[in-house]
């Protein structure tokens with residue numbers, strides 16, 4: 193199922209039948225990805241007087257409650273509402289769903305006790321071309337990222353200067369396989385989040401950050417067509433499923 197996308201005078205082709213899902217799904221229990229010191233998510237059948245929402249236990253339907261936090265337990269996309277006094281819903285602010293995206297692989301640098309991505313590293317991988325969406329896969333890239341509990345592990349993050357570099361290059365949608373673009377314990381500064389949304393200046397309210405993605409090693413760095421949508425939650429963040437389509441050689 194080949195689709196043609198026209199950009200300026202150039203035509204690109206993608207195969208809609210070959211989507212590359214780079215989300216981490218939510219599965220109830222302790223093997224789920226986790227961050228921010230929360231208990232694992234729970235998926236459990238509704239039980240009321242004379243009813244159980246589980247067919248295997250005699251119920252007429254499977255009818256589960258799902259207890260989770262989008263920032264901790266699943267690939268999620270967030271808008272500036274994550275850090276502003278005003279309520280902003282990602283479901284309203286993300287209202288385009290297709291973007292040109294560049295996938296890059298970066299090994300965060302050791303900076304003191306931390307690992308972080310610098311502006312220089314992004315300069316190196318982004319070259320001169322701007323891209324609406326940037327997907328950062330960090331090294332080491334292990335399958336265990338899909339079930340890791342990041343709480344108290346001081347995960348890698350992006351330096352504020354790296355975010356300034358992205359904003360200068362008009363990157364509107366940033367996707368990372370980390371739990372945050374900021375340091376786990378930064379005293380509430382959130383410097384990279386603030387820089388990305390230009391808090392205090394002209395807010396970049398259509399910009400989004402997607403965290404906790406997982407890009408398998410079999411997917412090559414390069415340009416992709418990205419479909420990014422959130423589950424329709426009116427909240428600062430919502431579960432999302434970024435899907436890539438390879439640009440076919442023509």
Ligand SMILES: N[C@@H](CC(=O)c1ccccc1NC=O)C(=O)O
Nearest residue numbers: 228263372375376377378379380
């Ligand atoms: N680093 C912040 C905490 C933080 O960033 C955070 C806390 C809970 C849920 C999400 C968070 N950041 C997500 O990007 C702090 O130390 O206060």
